[in-house]
Amino acid sequence: MDIQTFELFLSLSATNSFSRTATFMGMTQSSVSKSIANLEKTLGTRLFDRTGRGASLTPEGRMVLPRLEALVSQANGLKEFLQHAESITTGTVQLATQPSIGWPLTSHLLEVLAKDYPKIKIRISEGTTNTIEEWLSDGRCEIAVLSRIASSKFAESTRLFALPMYLVAKPGDPLMKKSKITFKNAAKLPLVMSAPPNGGRIILEEEAKRQNVPLNIVQDVNSFYLIKRIVRKSPIYTITTYASVVEELEKGELEGIPIIEPTIRQTFYVCISSKRIPTLAVKTVRSLILNWSEKF
Secondary structure (H helix, E strand, C coil), X not given: CCHHHHHHHHHHHHHCCHHHHHHHHCCCHHHHHHHHHHHHHHHCXXXXXXXXXXXXXXXXXXXXXXXXHHHHHHHHHHHHHHHHHXXXXXXXXXXXXXXXXXXXXXXXXXXXXXXXXXXXXXXXXXXXXXXXHHHHHHCCCCEEEECCCCCCCCEEEEEEEXXXXXXXXXXXXXXXXXXXXXXXXXXXXXXXXXXXXXXXXXXXXXXXXXXXXXXXXXXXXXXXXXXXXXXXXXXXEEEEEHXXXXXXXXXXXXXXXXXXXXXXXXXXXXXXXXXXXXXXXXXXXXXXXXXXXCCC
């Protein structure tokens, strides 16, 4: 006896036809008949009454029907479980992130994946909010971290966290001796920022408009790595989330103080593209991102 024989039994009990069962199972009619006969011989009882019109369950056949249905269901469940277990440990995931959150995020993912999911690989791309949304919409990336909710037309978004924004300067800058700075005062300082439509830039411009205080942006740079390098070497500032410069702050390569009046927070979301059916590898990466977000 095997699962295929049990499936033949279930199919024949449903169709009452050897020929239809043979077609459905991709077998010859004689093979179906022989398999059912062998099952009956093994069980020591007749399971079907054969007639010129087909076959119908005997009382004994009706008795074993629910038991065999349960066995087949459990066997199929085990097969799916093993397939899922295999797929969750293998595969390449297309991940996109904004530069301001990219390094602390990918650093965490690479460390955890190497330790716990060595067969999952991530292919990482950086881009602006609009660019990443375009990648989500056409399936070029499967999962992304964005500073706004992606359109529900092409992605499913889940809130991660809202990170406070800091004024960041080179080490030793006199302003860094303060414990905080108002947005109005920070806006007047010479700033290097990512060009619009950067998510953080948009938040700052909206607050500047609300307070009627123009942002003193003296340089647009579409590379967060270069922004940090410029701030380290020049009498110029930037405004970004604490998480995006935490490593440099801990090493003493940059200094930062929180912005108040108001406290400005940038909210981030993890988004899964609906243009592809998410694999379990993608779902695993999403779960790791959600777990990481709890630190903030």
